[in-house]
Amino acid sequence: MDFVKLIIDNKQVEVPAGTTIYKAAHQLGIEIPVLCYMNLEHMNIENKPAGCRICVVEVEGRRNLAPSCSTDVVEGMVVRTNTMRVLNARRTVLEFILSDHPKDCLVCPKSGNCELQDLAVKMGVRKIHNEEISQMSSYRVDYSPSIIRDLDKCVMCRRCETMCNDVQTVGALHAVNRGFMSVVAPAFEMDLVKSTCTYCGQCVAVCPTGALAEVDNTPQLIRALSDTKKTVIVQTAPAVRAALGEEFGYPAGTSVTGKMVAALRRLGFDYVFDTDFAADLTIMEEGTELLGRLEKHLKGEPVKLPILTSCCPSWVNFFEQQYPDMLDIPSTARSPQQMFGAIAKTYFADKINVKREDLIVVSIMPCLAKKYECQREEFKTDGNPDVDYSISTRELAHLIKEANMDLRNMPDEDFDNPLGESTGAGVIFGTTGGVIEAAVRTAYEVFTKKKLEKVDFQQLRGMEGIRSASVDIDGFELKIGIAHGLGNARKLLEDIRAGKSEYHAIEIMACPGGCVGGGGQPLHHGHSEILQKRAAALYREDAEKPIRKSHDNPMIIELYEKFLGHPMSEKAHHLLHTHYVDKATVIKTIE
Amino acid sequence: MAESKVALKRADKEKLVEVCREFNNKPGELINVLHRAQNIFGYLPAEVQEVIASELNVALAKVYGVVTFYSYFTMIPRGKYPISVCTGTACYVRGAEKVLDEFKRLLKLEVGETAADGVFSLNCLRCVGACGLAPVVLVGEKTYGRVSSDQVRKILEEYGYEG
Ligand code: SF4
Ligand code: SF4
Ligand code: FES
Ligand code: FES
Numbered sequence: 001m002d003f004v005k006l007i008i009d010n011k012q013v014e015v016p017a018g019t020t021i022y023k024a025a026h027q028l029g030i031e032i033p034v035l036c037y038m039n040l041e042h043m044n045i046e047n048k049p050a051g052c053r054i055c056v057v058e059v060e061g062r063r064n065l066a067p068s069c070s071t072d073v074v075e076g077m078v079v080r081t082n083t084m085r086v087l088n089a090r091r092t093v094l095e096f097i098l099s100d101h102p103k104d105c106l107v108c109p110k111s112g113n114c115e116l117q118d119l120a121v122k123m124g125v126r127k128i129h130n131e132e133i134s135q136m137s138s139y140r141v142d143y144s145p146s147i148i149r150d151l152d153k154c155v156m157c158r159r160c161e162t163m164c165n166d167v168q169t170v171g172a173l174h175a176v177n178r179g180f181m182s183v184v185a186p187a188f189e190m191d192l193v194k195s196t197c198t199y200c201g202q203c204v205a206v207c208p209t210g211a212l213a214e215v216d217n218t219p220q221l222i223r224a225l226s227d228t229k230k231t232v233i234v235q236t237a238p239a240v241r242a243a244l245g246e247e248f249g250y251p252a253g254t255s256v257t258g259k260m261v262a263a264l265r266r267l268g269f270d271y272v273f274d275t276d277f278a279a280d281l282t283i284m285e286e287g288t289e290l291l292g293r294l295e296k297h298l299k300g301e302p303v304k305l306p307i308l309t310s311c312c313p314s315w316v317n318f319f320e321q322q323y324p325d326m327l328d329i330p331s332t333a334r335s336p337q338q339m340f341g342a343i344a345k346t347y348f349a350d351k352i353n354v355k356r357e358d359l360i361v362v363s364i365m366p367c368l369a370k371k372y373e374c375q376r377e378e379f380k381t382d383g384n385p386d387v388d389y390s391i392s393t394r395e396l397a398h399l400i401k402e403a404n405m406d407l408r409n410m411p412d413e414d415f416d417n418p419l420g421e422s423t424g425a426g427v428i429f430g431t432t433g434g435v436i437e438a439a440v441r442t443a444y445e446v447f448t449k450k451k452l453e454k455v456d457f458q459q460l461r462g463m464e465g466i467r468s469a470s471v472d473i474d475g476f477e478l479k480i481g482i483a484h485g486l487g488n489a490r491k492l493l494e495d496i497r498a499g500k501s502e503y504h505a506i507e508i509m510a511c512p513g514g515c516v517g518g519g520g521q522p523l524h525h526g527h528s529e530i531l532q533k534r535a536a537a538l539y540r541e542d543a544e545k546p547i548r549k550s551h552d553n554p555m556i557i558e559l560y561e562k563f564l565g566h567p568m569s570e571k572a573h574h575l576l577h578t579h580y581v582d583k584a585t586v587i588k589t590i591e
Numbered sequence: 592m593a594e595s596k597v598a599l600k601r602a603d604k605e606k607l608v609e610v611c612r613e614f615n616n617k618p619g620e621l622i623n624v625l626h627r628a629q630n631i632f633g634y635l636p637a638e639v640q641e642v643i644a645s646e647l648n649v650a651l652a653k654v655y656g657v658v659t660f661y662s663y664f665t666m667i668p669r670g671k672y673p674i675s676v677c678t679g680t681a682c683y684v685r686g687a688e689k690v691l692d693e694f695k696r697l698l699k700l701e702v703g704e705t706a707a708d709g710v711f712s713l714n715c716l717r718c719v720g721a722c723g724l725a726p727v728v729l730v731g732e733k734t735y736g737r738v739s740s741d742q743v744r745k746i747l748e749e750y751g752y753e754g
Pocket of ligand 3: 033034035036037049050051052053054055056067068069070
């Protein structure tokens with residue numbers, strides 16, 4: 001590899017040829033401010049439209065300032081990142097962007113967490129010159145079940161476009177129109193609900209401003225909590241506990257399970273339960289389905305393989321839209337969120353003698369697609385949804401702060417029973433590779449009727465976008481594929497469609513990193529290493545659990561004994577499984 | 592099956608599929624395909640973009656993004672007599688804007704619009720390479736040179752304008 005020497009702010013640095021000035025400066029510990037540029041290094045995702053010019057620097061011998069995010073270093077280059085000229089230019093550029101940006105920061109959902117606001121603070125903007133004569137573009141606000149688009153706040157960084165097109169290959173959003181009128185929008189500027197959007201929320205996760213935000217369901221939740229006639233219960237997804245702490249100053253990768261439970265109790269929930277319980281239940285159903293298909297396969301009977309996991313609602317939306325010819329391949333098991341809701345509003349409601357309508361089920365999720373999922377018609381009984389409100393990790397953090405509480409002052413408390421009991425297998429559902437590892441732990445013991453000595457399957461872990469591994473199940477080689485990010489999922493699906501897939505089972509999660517990188521998680525602001533730390537926190541929590549296999553969860557055993565019968569029973573089918581709908585649009589012709 | 596959202600004459604769809612095939616269905620040929628499609632249909636309605644998106648395997652939002660980025664492309668059908676006023680530098684300097692304003696005034700149209708009866712549509716063009724004749728106006732295939740704003744009515748009357 002060729003190396004290049006250059007000088008940045010009087011310091012010498014040597015970097016591989018082809019490195020940008022921005023990255024070379026980073027190596028020296030000099031952080032050049034950026035707006036449109038985004039580098040999710042650990043996931044190989046880079047957005048580099050070089051559009052905003054916030055990152056300009058002075059290069060000796062060049063007349064114009066250079067955008068450091070997209071200018072490659074040259075041998076002997078002399079760069080200055082903080083001269084008067086540079087700082088003034090950056091401020092002018094920023095004022096120009098701000099002159100076409102609403103000034104309602106105080107009531108913006110991103111306030112306090114907005115990269116544009118941070119830049120204004122950092123650059124000491126006190127006045128926006130020429131604001132009186134500048135025009136403000138305006139655009140309608142678009143509401144969907146999961147995401148709100150308020151494009152007056154769009155700065156055209158096109159990060160969302162990169163996520164939606166390059167990473168997710170959904171292609172719901174693209175820059176449209178030109179100049180002053182340009183925005184990022186679906187085709188024909190239709191509403192997001194009519195587009196191919198899967199509600200993965202990855203666009204929201206990277207938007208530097210308040211242009212893209214989650215639908216805020218906390219007002220309804222607060223109303224429910226203050227209604228004395230209602231019993232309000234809550235379930236928390238595995239990935240939430242590994243990220244919530246970040247909002248309260250804990251270093252990334254700190255598990256705050258006990259404090260989160262305490263905070264929820266103080267918010268007024270009558271029972272604090274765990275989605276991990278439902279994750280164990282998912283394994284019972286999905287694992288049994290997998291074994292059923294495998295047994296047929298081994299007997300030589302025709303059967304659909306590989307089986308695909310179905311616990312990610314954004315992924316479900318994706319295949320319903322884009323692979324309607326393959327609706328019979330995914331498992332029919334509902335997501336843990338919905339399994340929890342179905343059991344809560346039947347088994348648990350009966351147990352505590354509360355009518356379905358008087359029981360409010362709330363979920364805390366790292367995910368925005370879950371907001372859409374809990375509104376799907378098939379998850380309602382007589383119009384009453386199994387899960388009433390789905391709140392993101394970010395919304396929970398707001399709620400705790402709004403209630404004048406600090407997670408740091410909370411004691412550690414335990415979940416309530418029975419729906420709060422879970423195993424290590426349920427915990428790792430929150431990271432890529434975790435669902436299939438949990439399934440293997442159970443499938444192994446059920447299939448071989450032997451005890452699994454080594455519960456950790458290192459070969460299934462990691463952050464690579466597509467992974468494959470095989471697991472020896474008593475002489476049978478179970479071939480497993482794993483994909484996270486919908487673009488990666490697409491590659492595995494294309495192989496299946498072409499008849500080239502050799503896998504028996506495939507785990508898919510729509511978000512890069514799995515749920516730990518969900519669209520509802522605390523914003524990582526480009527620090528993609530945070531996702532790995534969250535995943536590590538989940539594996540640690542798993543290792544510390546006394547029970548680590550879903551089928552050993554005593555409350556799951558009791559649930560089957562007292563209520564469901566056995567996995568895939570008729571009752572289980574009715575409550576815990578679903579069907580998929582062809583959502584592709586076809587181009588009809590007229591004669 | 593989910594509901595279909597567009598309808599296109601079978602023959603038109605086949606024509607489009609053929610055009611895409613000529614470009615080997617390459618996503619990178621999107622602009623060329625759009626060009627050809629606009630030559631065939633005179634404009635690029637949603638249905639046409641939808642077929643192109645699926646044939647080239649490009650996101651529909653991207654197709655729309657390209658169509659709305661280049662002023663050459665239009666989603667509005669052209670009139671029977673499409674009027675284009677050159678606003679290239681030479682024409683502009685010699686009064687194209689006044690000519691354009693007169694067209695707007697008489698036709699009650701903005702640039703990019705088509706009259707409700709479908710007879711006239713109004714557009715701007717960049718230099719058409721006839722600077723010696725500036726300002727230049729095109730009506731369909733016919734070129735008018737050295738046009739002044741008081742000639743605009745007469746030109747329109749050639750095409751049956753009676754306003
Ligand atoms: S939520 Fe996901 S699929 Fe929808 S627009 Fe955003 S990135 Fe695209
Ligand atoms: S919506 Fe947000 S992420 Fe997308 S271009 Fe606008 S500012 Fe950037
Ligand atoms: S951050 Fe470099 S141009 Fe926007
Ligand atoms: S500028 Fe109009 S023809 Fe050249």
